[in-house]
Amino acid sequence: MIRERLNALKTQMRQQNIDVYYLNTSDYHLSEYVPEYFKTVAWFSGFTGSLATLLVTLKDTYIFVDGRYYLQADQQCLKYGIKVIKLGMEGALEPLAFLKANYPGAVVGLDGKRTSIRFAKELLKQGNQIRSIDLYSSLIQNRAPLSRSKIYEIDNSYAGLSRLRKVKLIAHCLRDMVHVVNNLESIAYLLNLRGDDITYTPVFLAYMVLQDEDVYLFCDLERFDADLLEKLYADGIIIRPYDSYYEFLKTIEKRKVVLDEHKVNYESYLALSQGNNAFYDRRSIIEDMKSIKNPIEQENIRMAHIYDGIAELRFLMWLDSIDKSTVSECDCARKINSLRMEVGAKDLSFASIVAYNENAAIPHYFPEEGKCAMLDNHGILLFDTGGQYLEGTTDITRTVALGEVDEEVKKYFTLVLKSMLALSELKFMSGLNGKQIDIVARQELWAHGVDYRHGTGHGVGNYLAVHEGPPNIRYGSTDSRNEEVELKPGMVFSDEPGVYFVGRFGIRCENLLLCQKDEENEYGQFLSFETLTMVPFDLNLIDRDYLDEKSINALNRYHQKVYDALAPFITEEERAYLKEKTQAI
């Protein structure tokens, strides 16, 4: 069946004189998570994972996957004669480099709505030709419809700034520039609107153009209630059909157009190129605005973390109360997910990771029904979970003992916890970026000859994406634009060092931090972090030999803060449990 689908695609390619067809798992908005409608790679390859690139040539078909999908791609695709390129392995080339090496000068067909301007430019720069053409949609049967969830409004008591005020601030910065936006989070943020088109991220499919103080929102009318429409009209938002976006772009002429080549699709660029416009490739200032949470957002986020802390606390109590050998990782995930919904989460913020012992050492592991591990009354459990609350987005990892654990596990847990605390306790000079403070969370682990192969922290949205740029905390390249972003008061970051020993165990501790102003003196403005997450760490996993006085004080202060924050909202029984779990060491 897959072979027939590929052959049908190849027939189309021949008719259009296309040498290679490029199909990816992105949507029209280049989102991290995408609606069902865009899961088109699966149709032609059988591969059902969330991220892959398919290159179809007249002769061969290649699928490019990362480490988490090596096995799955082999199982799902090899039988159809599709070659699996395992990114990250020695000699495996990224699609762009692969095309340069193996198909120099080839005519590459792709859906320009699903590839970034930057990608297309790189392709052209290396000598390939591009045909932006959708060859696949007509071949797919019973395709999921394009999501059209109801769009709803975020009240100013959550957003902290009205959409009118946000629009005016941005328009003031843009002056005579036209600003084209494809990114769904930026659109949702600017307009204080949300939807349910994408799992885990409360956004809706739409395009946006800001021009001469006008906001054009390309999104179908029937997705709004009449009340909301009236409000949007009152605020001067001009709503046009989703499908009319590209035609509209063609009407923009002789303007300065500012757009982020990494976050705006190539089809937009083609449409705008007809109008003799000048392009300015810059990160959207909406992203900068969004990354700095205003005081009302901050107040709400604190509340979201109290809700989340209660759910986690109840999960810890449940876990303490059961015979661990009777439950699986999936049972635990279901339990914590339901507890989170009970305290008011609208959704999870990502697929819950619950990983027992060695499973926690597998990058991107998450438990699947039928395949996941059963727990037992020894060893350690790592759970990395989060919720979407109207008040904010959470993301937290705890690693807990299920019974007896090795001394080595305690040693590394303690080092990871110490590393996490070191960053959360940091006081630093304003003007630094994430690359410059990353080492604070790593130096203790490095001293012991271990490292973790992921960033220390990512930005977190406010009832939006759990991974939110542009700022982050890592020591490699910073973002897609490779721009270093200054850490500023109001930014929210995860702080999540870990250790991973393949085949043995994995440990991670993760709190969310809110960057705040600290003292200002003759040396300048100092910044520090307020910890948002309110969940105890497992004292059974601590080996005091690996903590110093500073870390012990930091841990005790944190636990006291957790107790004080949650105590007013929980039952007496829960309070007693929490008291014990947060006792000073």
Place this chain on the structure above:
Amino acid sequence: MIRERLNALKTQMRQQNIDVYYLNTSDYHLSEYVPEYFKTVAWFSGFTGSLATLLVTLKDTYIFVDGRYYLQADQQCLKYGIKVIKLGMEGALEPLAFLKANYPGAVVGLDGKRTSIRFAKELLKQGNQIRSIDLYSSLIQNRAPLSRSKIYEIDNSYAGLSRLRKVKLIAHCLRDMVHVVNNLESIAYLLNLRGDDITYTPVFLAYMVLQDEDVYLFCDLERFDADLLEKLYADGIIIRPYDSYYEFLKTIEKRKVVLDEHKVNYESYLALSQGNNAFYDRRSIIEDMKSIKNPIEQENIRMAHIYDGIAELRFLMWLDSIDKSTVSECDCARKINSLRMEVGAKDLSFASIVAYNENAAIPHYFPEEGKCAMLDNHGILLFDTGGQYLEGTTDITRTVALGEVDEEVKKYFTLVLKSMLALSELKFMSGLNGKQIDIVARQELWAHGVDYRHGTGHGVGNYLAVHEGPPNIRYGSTDSRNEEVELKPGMVFSDEPGVYFVGRFGIRCENLLLCQKDEENEYGQFLSFETLTMVPFDLNLIDRDYLDEKSINALNRYHQKVYDALAPFITEEERAYLKEKTQAI
């Protein structure tokens, strides 16, 4: 007299239709320290400091100076009607910005041999016109001659690599590119030659062009002994008169020319521009090679630090033995300078800083005869000194108690020492740059709300400049090219955090560190530092309350290492003294 000189210059300017004449304290090689011959700003302004820019307009004359010279410039220049621009003060513009703001489009005269290509390009870019013309030399009487010190060779047992091998390595990288070098340290390094043209840095005035595996050295023949000349000829070095350099450049045609626009003068660019050449603005690969000390250089550098340690030890003993109220800062500087020469230093590596109490809080302070402070039997003395040995260049700062000191002084000394030790003890992942590890030396001070307004560390040359790029350790901009340079095994850095309380006291602790490979494992290659400096810290200034176990162990290990390193080379009396000074705490 100064007024007359300025008027003579203005007459020349009028004849040449020049609006503004630009004169700086640089030499033809854009050196940090310069030969006497180039101290021409003094002739026209009376200003005798080491760094300043003079802008002469037909109406006004401006001198631009930094913080250390505010007072001196006022005293020396105001009386001649010269306006003093104090860089670093609110509203004070750098010369480039000053010209843009106040003399837009003006014709600026300057000596193209004493300004970088980059500076000239910036000037042109902002709309000024440039006339490269030396209007000042003909007006200066009794000018010091251009230095012509004897040039001598560094034996391979010091250099570790013969000049032939170095030249071949560089030629291999250059392939068909022509490489133009003005920087004196790069020339001295590549050719294993040294001279005495400049105080503190054993270099000689010369230009160099590498072309098709040939080395052209522009330096007058009579500066070499016959033996050395023969060796240079044997190695294929082509020696041409210093003055013939620019004419030679004009013979280079239709070539790819690689040069560092920050380190090659504008006159070179003008000469090369006549030949239809293509320019590549890059840091010289000689600088990269020079920054990584080879194993033989490393062995020698260790020895230089033993010599230096002995001199410092003797200074500490002397200081301990005298009535402090009988000596001045200058007496101390003379004493340590002579002790250093006695152990074999060829020269100092910079003007010795000896600063008592509040003087140590003045940036760039160094004691001057007649003006310097007398010491007393209380308070603290900071001395930042270094030597030029054939084996290597040293740079060390110690702060010691002269008697009773306040608890606050002890607190801050201990924090500074702890900060210095934290960096020297760091084990880190290869691939990082100095910007990413700077925080390790600052975080403890930041936690106490203080900072130091200078870099944590600079690179150090090998019997060359004590401040050597390109790598360094700081959190602001990294180098003139604003390129981040990866830290690599074989690089030598200073590690010199400090605290400065104006009007009260200043503290700095400085050791030199040699970057080395540490373990390599599944996570990659780790790096760490070997401490080169071998001089005890004053235990009387330590307040244990501000040290943790890790710092105490690091200090004790360091002191043991100092004892072991110096003991074989000193007298019994000195050994007993050192034993006491390096006792474990």
